[in-house]
Amino acid sequence: MQDARNLIVAITGASGAIYGIRALELLRSLPGVRTHLVLTASAARTIAEETDYLVNDVRALAHEVHHAKDIGASISSGSFRTAGMLVAPCSIKTLSGIAHSYADELVARAADVCLKERRRVVLLLRETPLHAGHIELMAQATRNGAIVMPPVPAFYHRPATVQDIVDQTVGRALDLFDIALPGTRRWTGGHKKNTEVNP
Template structure:
């Protein structure tokens, strides 16, 4: 078992792509990061629909978990030290609430805390196509220091399975926090194909 030496907030909202959050939590088990999980109501429903898993299945991968309604949670205060937060996947509603400070749940509050404390906030936004409101909210948050990270599949790694695509996106997200572990095919430049 890896000794846990730092805390990372992991939030899952109702956008499509809950498998990414599941895989991220599984991968965090092998890192020194302690996962603090919070899932929105629609995130839980999307998890059930897309992966056939319930909240308790997801919580089994995290060291600590909270209800989205628990505004008294440790992660709602800047005095609780974390290395940051990832929202994976991040719905456009969550993006808008964070960008405009209008949220009412723990996910929104924790993201606000991460921003005000100048910690790393990674938002794995999931929507297409994007309208002006989405783009303006992303730009606003990027200017505040958040990383806008759409989990776009990469094909230069020549993936053979959906799992390889998922792992690559998750590895790139872990890179944002300095906690990279294989598998990730890093770009080495173009090569000739026989």
């Protein structure tokens, strides 16, 4: 296994912990990908509020777990090669730290390292509605090299369950790391039986 297929997954305290959890589940089954999890204290609270998962069960999905305050972890150094970092979900606090390179804890530090090494950083930002400060933070993070990807669901694949929506979003996020998940539905330019629009 090449070091470049190490992928950092961070779960922070925004709503939508299921995105990070599902990413870990799907990546676990892929050969050649090794996941490094950073799970914040706020994320642990959100997992308990929003899901039926136990925090220890989520940690067990990753190949390696790093404490959120351990800024000396392997992933805090650019010499540790990774394919990049997925922050799912990404809180506004985390976005702010990444946008301003305020690396007081491991999530922001690992993201900052990926950005300085020109590695992919994908932020599934979970906040709405947005005020001007949020938008400016997204713009700054984008200028730094991050990709801001709010988990806005697609419906062309006709999702029947919440799981379908989550899987489609996670699949599209992992596409950005050139990791293709089996079963990800893609738009093919298909036709509809009735494309007329009534006035």
